Amino acid sequence: MKESTPATAAAPDLAARIAAGEERALARAMTLIERADAASDELLKALRPRTGRARVIGVTGSPGSGKSTLTDVLIATYREAGDRVGVVAIDPSSPFSGGAILGDRIRMMRWHDDSGVFIRSMATRGQLGGLAAATLQMVALLDGAGFDHVIVETVGVGQSEIDIVGAADTTVLVLTPGGGDGVQAFKAGIMEIADVYCINKADLPGADRMRQDVRGALDLAMPLDGAWRQPIVATVATTGSGVDDLLARVAAHHDHLAARGLLQERLRRRVRAEVTALLGAALRSAWESRQEQAVTDILAGKTTPLETVASLWHEP
Amino acid sequence: MKESTPATAAAPDLAARIAAGEERALARAMTLIERADAASDELLKALRPRTGRARVIGVTGSPGSGKSTLTDVLIATYREAGDRVGVVAIDPSSPFSGGAILGDRIRMMRWHDDSGVFIRSMATRGQLGGLAAATLQMVALLDGAGFDHVIVETVGVGQSEIDIVGAADTTVLVLTPGGGDGVQAFKAGIMEIADVYCINKADLPGADRMRQDVRGALDLAMPLDGAWRQPIVATVATTGSGVDDLLARVAAHHDHLAARGLLQERLRRRVRAEVTALLGAALRSAWESRQEQAVTDILAGKTTPLETVASLWHEP
Numbered sequence: 001m002k003e004s005t006p007a008t009a010a011a012p013d014l015a016a017r018i019a020a021g022e023e024r025a026l027a028r029a030m031t032l033i034e035r036a037d038a039a040s041d042e043l044l045k046a047l048r049p050r051t052g053r054a055r056v057i058g059v060t061g062s063p064g065s066g067k068s069t070l071t072d073v074l075i076a077t078y079r080e081a082g083d084r085v086g087v088v089a090i091d092p093s094s095p096f097s098g099g100a101i102l103g104d105r106i107r108m109m110r111w112h113d114d115s116g117v118f119i120r121s122m123a124t125r126g127q128l129g130g131l132a133a134a135t136l137q138m139v140a141l142l143d144g145a146g147f148d149h150v151i152v153e154t155v156g157v158g159q160s161e162i163d164i165v166g167a168a169d170t171t172v173l174v175l176t177p178g179g180g181d182g183v184q185a186f187k188a189g190i191m192e193i194a195d196v197y198c199i200n201k202a203d204l205p206g207a208d209r210m211r212q213d214v215r216g217a218l219d220l221a222m223p224l225d226g227a228w229r230q231p232i233v234a235t236v237a238t239t240g241s242g243v244d245d246l247l248a249r250v251a252a253h254h255d256h257l258a259a260r261g262l263l264q265e266r267l268r269r270r271v272r273a274e275v276t277a278l279l280g281a282a283l284r285s286a287w288e289s290r291q292e293q294a295v296t297d298i299l300a301g302k303t304t305p306l307e308t309v310a311s312l313w314h315e316p
Numbered sequence: 317m318k319e320s321t322p323a324t325a326a327a328p329d330l331a332a333r334i335a336a337g338e339e340r341a342l343a344r345a346m347t348l349i350e351r352a353d354a355a356s357d358e359l360l361k362a363l364r365p366r367t368g369r370a371r372v373i374g375v376t377g378s379p380g381s382g383k384s385t386l387t388d389v390l391i392a393t394y395r396e397a398g399d400r401v402g403v404v405a406i407d408p409s410s411p412f413s414g415g416a417i418l419g420d421r422i423r424m425m426r427w428h429d430d431s432g433v434f435i436r437s438m439a440t441r442g443q444l445g446g447l448a449a450a451t452l453q454m455v456a457l458l459d460g461a462g463f464d465h466v467i468v469e470t471v472g473v474g475q476s477e478i479d480i481v482g483a484a485d486t487t488v489l490v491l492t493p494g495g496g497d498g499v500q501a502f503k504a505g506i507m508e509i510a511d512v513y514c515i516n517k518a519d520l521p522g523a524d525r526m527r528q529d530v531r532g533a534l535d536l537a538m539p540l541d542g543a544w545r546q547p548i549v550a551t552v553a554t555t556g557s558g559v560d561d562l563l564a565r566v567a568a569h570h571d572h573l574a575a576r577g578l579l580q581e582r583l584r585r586r587v588r589a590e591v592t593a594l595l596g597a598a599l600r601s602a603w604e605s606r607q608e609q610a611v612t613d614i615l616a617g618k619t620t621p622l623e624t625v626a627s628l629w630h631e632p
Contacts, residue, residue, distance in 0.1 A: 041622040049617045133621075271611045275621045279599060282625055287595060295587045301365045305449075305591045306357040309598055313629055 014039075015046035018145045023115055026145055030120050033137045036130055044137060047144030052267045054086070054143040054150045055254055058165030061174030063155055066200045069237040070174060070246075071153050072110070075117055077247055078149050086142030087119040088135055090154040090164065118142065133277035135164050136270050163277075166193040167270045169263065170253045172246070174198045175214070177206035195230060195253045198246055202234035228256050286312055330355075331362035334461045339431055342461055346436045349453045352446055360453060363460030368583045370402070370459040370466045371570055374481030377490030379471055382516045385553040386490060386562075387469050388426070391433055393563055394465050400432040402458030404451055406470040406480065434458065449593035451480050452586050479593075482509040483586045485579065486569045488562070490514045491530070493522035511546060512565045518550035518558065544572050602628055 017025035032040040057074075061067040071087060078085045111117035120138060122131070135152060142150045154165055165171050173194035197214055199207055211232050218230055231249045235242035257263050290312065297303045333341035348356040373390075377383040387403060394401045427433035436454060438447070451468060458466045470481055481487050489510035513530055515523055527548050534546055547565045551558035573579050606628065613619045 038622065041620045045617050045620045048615055048620075051615065267615070268608075268611045271614050271621070272607055275607070275610065275614075275624050276603065278621050278625045279603060279628060280596075282629060283595060283599060287592065291588055291591070292584075294591065295584045298587050298591075299364055299367065299583070301361050304357045304361045304364075305587070305594050306354065308591050309594045312595060313598060 015043050018043075018047065018141070019050070021115070021146065023118065026118060026141070027120075029141055030138060033134050033141065034122060036134070040137060044140055044144070047141065050146070051140050051143040052264065054139075054147050055170070056139055056143070056150045056152065056168045056266070056270070057250060058168030058171040059151055059153045059174060060155065060165045060171065060194075061176075061198075061200070065174045065176045066237045067153060067174040070198065070200060070235065070243075071151055073237055073240055073243050074149075074151065074247065075111065077243065079114065079116055082116075083148035084116040084146065085118075086145070086147035086150045087117075088138045088142070088150070088152050089119065089121045090123075090131070090135060090152070118145075118147065130277070130281050132163050133274055133281065136167060136274040136277070139167075139270065140274070162193060163273060167266075167273045169257060169266045170195045170250050172196045172198055172250065174200050175210060176201045177204045177210050195228060196246070196249045197230055197232040199232060199234045200237055202242065203236050207234060226260075228253060283313070331359050334359075334363065334457070335366070337431070337462065339434065342434060342457070343436075345457055346454060349450050349457065350438060352450065356453060360456055360460070363457065366462070367456050367459040368580065370455075370463050372455055372459070372466045372468065372483075372485045372582070372586070373566060374484030374487040375467055375469045375490060376471065376481045376487065376510075377492075377514075377516070381490045381492045382553045383469060383490040386514065386516060386551065386559075387467055389553055389556055389559050390465075390467065390563065391427065393559065395430065395432055399464035400462065401434075402461070402463035402466045403433075403435040404454045404458070404466070404468050405435065405437045406447070406451060406468070434461075434463065446593070446597050448479050449590055449597065452483060452590040452593070455483075455586065456590070478509060479589060483582075483589045485573060485582045486511045486566050488512045488514055488566065490516050491526060492517045493520045493526050511544060511569045512562070513546055513548040514562055515548060515550045516553050519552050523550060542576075544569060599629070 014025050014029055018029060029040065029043055032043065059067050059071055059074075068089070071089075075085045075087065111119065122134065122138075139150050139152060152165060152168055171194050173196070175197065177199065197218075199210055199214070201207075211234065214232055218232075231252075233242055233246045233249055235246055237243070254263075257266065294303070294308045298305060298308065330341050330345055334345060345356065345359055348359065375383050375387055375390075384405070387405075391401045391403065427435060438450065438454075455466050455468060468481060468484055487510050489512070491513065493515065513534075515526055515530070517523075527550065530548055534548075547568075549558055549562045549565055551562055553559070570579075573582065610619070610624045614621060614624065
């Protein structure tokens with residue numbers, strides 16, 4: 001793909017092409033976001049008023065939990081209903097710092113001829129604090145481009161990924177029997193942000209026990225009156241068993257949010273998270289270039305931490 | 317205690333009184349830090365060039381692991397050697413938002429007549445992002461006041477507490493047999509920052525098994541040549557069994573750092589962490605008051621996340 005026009009000049013045109021459903025324009029916009037190109041900010045400005053229509057689903061689980069297979073089944077089911085589906089997959093284990101990765105290529109091929117499906121993978125290496133911002137921008141892009149469902153798929157480890165999946169309308173936590181997944185989820189704080197629990201590979205031994213453990217832990221938390229009571233669904237993604245139930249629960253959670261007027265708040269929460277992530281990245285970068293001299297001066301009693309903060313950041 | 321002078325006016329005088337070893341002045345300074353009073357910044361400025369002498373030890377472990385008993389045994393042992401010991405204990409479960417808590421009072425009483433021991437407890441409620449900054453300032457205060465050892469005792473849960481104990485020269489992770497402590501530690505990411513592992517209540521069943529598990533996990537990590545190989549010590553804090561071994565390992569880690577010229581870097585790391593924490597708190601506060609209008613404007617396509625970041629924060 002050759003593009004001689006500068007990215008910034010291309011932004012307004014790109015927004016129109018994306019709104020018209022042009023897939024190559026969408027791919028180009030994704031690359032701008034991934035590179036943290038300032039043109040993506042302008043581009044999204046044009047699309048922002050069109051956002052808030054997609055149903056954003058976070059799918060998280062440990063490697064090997066089968067969440068990619070599950071995502072594929074979700075895509076197929078939504079497509080059967082005629083809905084358009086966008087996917088942002090975050091892969092922390094990928095050795096590539098950007099662009100398509102193996103799993104992505106395989107899935108890309110499967111949906112290659114279907115313009116109703118758009119999949120983008122993002123490796124976490126080299127992204128650092130910018131990962132959350134980039135992911136949220138990709139979600140806004142797919143939302144503004146008119147996709148009915150946007151799935152964010154991520155391995156649920158680390159605060160940054162919890163922040164990302166927590167920004168979805170509905171978060172699905174995929175667990176598998178054995179392997180200490182349940183314990184891991186509870187300890188990592190990911191349990192608290194899930195709206196739907198999916199015990200995948202439910203044909204393996206230990207699935208019933210796991211369901212009881214999760215139920216017991218959830219009941220301990222004692223939800224408030226009127227609060228969403230997280231369902232536990234058993235699936236076998238490879239055979240499609242239980243997937244209809246999972247989809248029904250995801251839809252029910254969406255209805256729950258809609259009935260309480262909470263969907264707009266979820267959209268606003270994503271924007272807040274995006275600004276917070278950008279702010280944190282800008283600050284880290286400014287501080288990192290100045291910190292060694294500042295630390296030396298503080299230790300010498302020449303300046304103080306508060307004076308350093310004031311010199312780094314002037315409240316408007 | 318009546319004080320009619322404003323806190324800011326009292327700061328220089330306070331620094332002199334602290335340097336002279338006056339305990340009430342130290343307690344007053346701790347309160348200024350806990351209240352995030354700007355006078356504490358000035359006060360520490362005067363003491364900062366005196367810092368870097370104390371050995372800072374982080375002691376962390378889940379509730380009930382016996383780390384408070386262990387800390388008390390450490391205090392007693394250091395006192396026998398004639399060393400002065402300062403302790404900052406962080407208690408997330410305390411229902412008090414500040415000041416002394418029950419455990420603190422009991423320990424205070426034990427060391428009441430000993431001016432060589434100073435203990436301050438801090439409840440985490442209402443502290444939020446300011447907790448790390450306040451703790452690091454208390455450590456700097458005790459260091460500048462001439463204490464030979466400063467112990468930071470905290471329940472090892474959550475990123476903020478990991479940041480705190482990670483800022484010590486030597487971090488001791490206290491585990492107990494059974495109860496899934498080992499699994500929890502590995503999952504929570506605290507395992508990686510510990511320099512010495514202490515299996516306390518080692519007279520309980522499962523202690524040997526736990527030692528093997530921890531050793532196995534550490535060996536998997538394959539330390540680099542010349543890196544510190546984390547020792548595993550078995551203790552029974554209530555009888556004092558194994559405590560000498562623990563102290564020897566802590567001292568050996570200090571020697572390891574000193575031999576490689578890393579102690580100064582640890583001191584600088586604490587100052588960096590202090591500024592980072594203050595910066596984050598200042599930013600959160602500014603953003604929180606403006607965010608609802610900003611989110612509305614972004615969604616309307618009137619402004620963008622990057623423009624919002626620029627308006628919140630002007631790079632100097």
